[in-house]
Amino acid sequence: MFTNKRLNLLIIISIFILGVFYFFIDAEKDQKTQNPLQEQPHYKDGDSINVESVGAIGDGKADDTKAIQSAVDSLKNKRGTVLFESGKTYRITDSIKATSDITFISTEKDNAKIFMDNNESKVPAFDLKGNIRYTTTIKSDQLKTGNNSIALSKVNGVKSGDLLLIESDTPWYFDPRIGKENLHKGELHRVIGLNKNSVLIENPLWDTYIKDSEIITVKIIDPITINMKNITVERNKSNNRTVGIKLEYTSDSVFHNLTVKNSVSTGIHIVSSFRTSIENSLIIGANDQYSGYGIQSYGSSFSMIRDNTVFGSRRGIDISGLYPDYYSIVEFNTVFGGGKNENGFNYLSEDTQYGIGSHSTANYTIFRNNILGNLNYGINIRSANVTIEGNSFIGYIKGASILLAYGKNAIIKNNKTISGKAVPKIADKYSLPDNVEDFKANSFIYIKDTYSFDKGTVKITNNQANNISTEFILLIVQDNPVNFLLSNLIIEKNYVKYDVNGSKDIKYFINSTESINTEELTIDQNIIRFNNKNGIYKKYNNIK
Structure with missing residues (x-):
């Protein structure tokens, strides 16, 4: 028979073992469900700002453009967060522009709405864009399929994490639309380092470039990272080619639980960006008769578009570009047709x-x-x-x-x-x-x-x-x-x-x-x- 001391010791050991077991189970569960924007991030003092602290009203009537832009500008180069009050509507009359890393998020789980009261074509509600460091021209024989190194005449100022965009003057292999869009060869990569006069890229070159017969332009880009969560972007219904959110020259951006309505040309436009994630979002009414894209990854690399829903748009989700979009994944989305185009x-x-595809x-x-x-x-x-x-x-x-x-x-x-x-x-x-x-x-x-x-x-x-x-x-x-x-x-x-x-x-x-x-x-x-x-x-x- 067990003595009381031995019994108590056995109970303590059993509790300890169970505790360790559940600790690892919870740790594994957390690892599986982790999302870059799953919880509101914690920032240092001064790295976040509520738009209402700088004058935004959020009643859907007052023009909050200047106040919101002021909040964005105050965080330039600080990797900060712009906070919108959950459930409120902020009226803007011009694009909210960001040129450095930033997060847009509502204060609670319910979305904050940004209402764009301006129907000017091709003017997005959010215009989020990195910066081109410089542009140069190289010989096509400097590009060899499978190489991770590209020799450049100038590497000063190039940093790890920069993007390297290659464009050739040679038409794309299939349906290049010469004289109209002039679709051409090209590819977007991320820089991981330098070796003397060469730039090292994360992935090997994908395409083949013919020696002495192609003019190659290379752009070195300083990308920005944009995070956006629990935000609704809505525009007036119109016949103009309006855009909801446009991100260009970005890296590792994450967009989660967004709603974009009545952006006739494009709901979310991903241009020349690297490893963008669009998740759990709703796009309604991208119904331009010629374009009309709910979500479009355009000349980007490794876009992940998953668990989104698109209604009433001419093309639900599109992967394309003036030069090729590479290695994007479109999965677990729901796209339904019906409705009318912008002309009724x-x-x-x-x-x-169309549901999804490559235009x-x-x-x-x-x-x-x-x-x-x-x-x-x-x-x-x-x-x-x-x-x-x-x-x-x-x-x-x-x-x-x-x-x-x-x-x-x-x-x-x-x-x-x-x-x-x-x-x-x-x-x-x-x-x-x-x-x-x-x-x-x-x-x-x-x-x-x-x-x-x-x-x-x-x-x-x-x-x-x-x-x-x-x-x-x-x-x-x-x-x-x-x-x-x-x-x-x-x-x-x-x-x-x-x-x-x-x-x-x-x-x-x-x-x-x-x-x-x-x-x-x-x-x-x-x-x-x-x-x-x-x-x-x-x-x-x-x-x-």
């Missing part, structure tokens, strides 16, 4: 609406685990080396779930369509045209003849396509009606269920808009089903 035309029936130059982008519904096209691709994985297409898709227009090398796997009106209530905020019915996309994938099969591979595998009304894949032939090089198209282990309306209804696995010649395709282990026993199935149409 209904999306889906009178104007085209122009981009490389090595990942689109995964997003929910996309009530759109003309779910994912639109005009870029190279893209992965489309685990996305769900629900509600009504007028054209195709996925459109490959330009680029090379695509992996399309584990995506699925969900038939019926299984649209979450959150999507009901935007009305849909009367003719929108259950999910019955014409095709799961459209592929245009402008897509470069001869330069790479398209692998379509383990997708689940339900209620497809015409074909699994449609080849859109416009410029090259004779030969369509499909030898690098691999289609394996997909489940396809067609929506059949009658015994004479013909369904195709691969259909082409024009008669084409091609090599033998790699098609294996796909499962084909009809929603009833009627209908006619053909593997190919217009393909020899």
Whole structure:
């Protein structure tokens, strides 16, 4: 039997062991859930300022522009915080500008609103921009793929943490739009040090530059870091190309729990920035008929866009640039269509609406685990080396779930369509045209003849396509009606269920808009089903 002393000692030891166990469990939990803006940061005295302490009213009527800008300017180069009173509305009539590290945050969990009472085009409510140290020109033979070192004639003043932007005069490989936008080669890197007359960069050079045939411009940029949390940015509804938040030349910026409304051109615009994170935010009404981007990463590197929701915008989330955006990730977002463009035309029936994708130059982008519904096209691709994985297409898709227009090398796997009106209530905020019915996309994938099969591979595998009304894949032939090089198209282990309306209804696995010649395709282990026993199935149409 235990004595009282031995029993007490055993109890103490047991409590100590349990305490150590729960300490490590809590530590691991904290590590997993840690977020750069999870809690309001603690700053030294003088490093934070409440906008109301410098004259802001926050009643939604008074013009608080000068007071807020004064608060921002007072923290220049101090890495400080501008505080807005939670739940209040601050009216501004011009951009709030920041050119050094700063945090914008509400005092409590409820958002503070910044109402931009100015509809001037391309003037953002928040204009957040780093500084160019200098610009120089180098020879293309100084850039070698895979190198982490770039020789420059001048390295004085270059610091670790600076950004290095390379731009070539050579057009981008796919759809360069020469004479209009002049899309071109280039890439954005971060400096990690110096070695004599060379700059060391964090990641190796990604592209290939041809000796003596390209003019290379290099910008050395002193970036800023912007943090923003629990802020709403709202603009008047207008027909002008208004912008909500624009950040340019930034590094390691984090935007968390924002709401951006009625920024017709772009809700959040990420330009030439490195490792930006946009999380848990809501974007409504980026509905310009030509642009209209909810969130756009533009010529940036390693953007992380996740857990956001976009409604009523022409393009929900876009990855592109005048020069390529590299290695961005778009995941766990929800994008729903419906609503009207800025001219009052209904999306889906009178104007085209896209979920996510790459509008122009981009490389090595990942689109995964997003929910996309009530759109003309779910994912639109005009870029190279893209992965489309685990996305769900629900509600009504007028054209195709996925459109490959330009680029090379695509992996399309584990995506699925969900038939019926299984649209979450959150999507009901935007009305849909009367003719929108259950999910019955014409095709799961459209592929245009402008897509470069001869330069790479398209692998379509383990997708689940339900209620497809015409074909699994449609080849859109416009410029090259004779030969369509499909030898690098691999289609394996997909489940396809067609929506059949009658015994004479013909369904195709691969259909082409024009008669084409091609090599033998790699098609294996796909499962084909009809929603009833009627209908006619053909593997190919217009393909020899």
